[in-house]
Amino acid sequence: MPIAPVVRAAVSEVVFAALTDEILSGRLAPEEPLPSERELAEAFEVNRHAIREALKRLQQSGLVSISQGGRTRVLDWRGHAGLDTLVALATSGAVPSAKVVADLVEMRAALGIDAAVLCARRAKPEQLAVVVEAAHAYPETPGATADLTAVDLVFWTAVVDGADNLAYRLGLNTLAEGIAAIGHEHLAGLLEEYADRGRHLALAAAIEARDEDAARRLAGDLLLRHGA
Structure with a gap:
């Protein structure tokens, strides 16, 4: 060979x-x-x-x-x-992998909910349009996991960019890398969340309308339900 x-x-x-x-x-x-x-x-x-x-x-x-x-x-x-050590912690056994996964999900939810609120408050009109377009990219009939994960990352990148928080943007990068390394299928309910086109469309609509309360509630409904 x-x-x-x-x-x-x-x-x-x-x-x-x-x-x-x-x-x-x-x-x-x-x-x-x-x-x-x-x-x-x-x-x-x-x-x-x-x-x-x-x-x-x-x-x-x-x-x-x-x-x-x-x-x-x-x-x-x-x-x-820093956060980039999370995956290494899971593989080293220093922290149980289930604990690392649970903490990643919890942090992702907290970041996503707050970013949705800030996006509704701060985003420029062209950024709001990107968020809505990204939400419509979720397939009506979900396809392969890889397609769903890519679409989901585009959506949340648009939301976090609209929130105009650099720390959140870098945190999103780390979370995305960590979840990909651990495997999306190992985070209970995550793939089902990716496939929920209706909730993503509703969240995008609330953000576009600059309804911060609705954005907070809808983002929580979407991101917290599988981590309970």
Whole structure:
């Protein structure tokens, strides 16, 4: 079979994933120093550049602290890591995957409800038109899961863009990536929610009418019913 050479970036990804799992699982405890770059390179049987790249990513993820001329120490992820660590937490076993899924659903609902209200309040007329158009893209006869998930992401992206909240926009990106990594089918009722064209049309109409109370209620009906 044809074998492609392992590129440097792929090697650093493997090292990053392995060290992330060690940290999130608790096998590497907070404040514990990591082995030196040389020792890690020998243990992983890779070059030091790959180790350096992996450590840089760990630092960016809030999992380690790199001191100039000193040792790299493990940080407590609860106080330093970001949302992008959620999926790694589920796979490491540090937090039960069911807990991660439930928390993702809860955060998604809170963000979506508030974004719907803010969109009704702040969106420009052209943004409202995009929200309505996105709602009409939900199929009358639901098709494949991939089609539904793509349509749903377009709709909520339009709503969050209309809300004009950059933190919500970046949060939506992280939630979408996390849910995709875990699998939409593992979030109870999510696919049924995607398929509910009528509720999405009603929500879009409330947002277009700038009815904040109705937007809050309809978004809650849509996003909370499967998480109960």
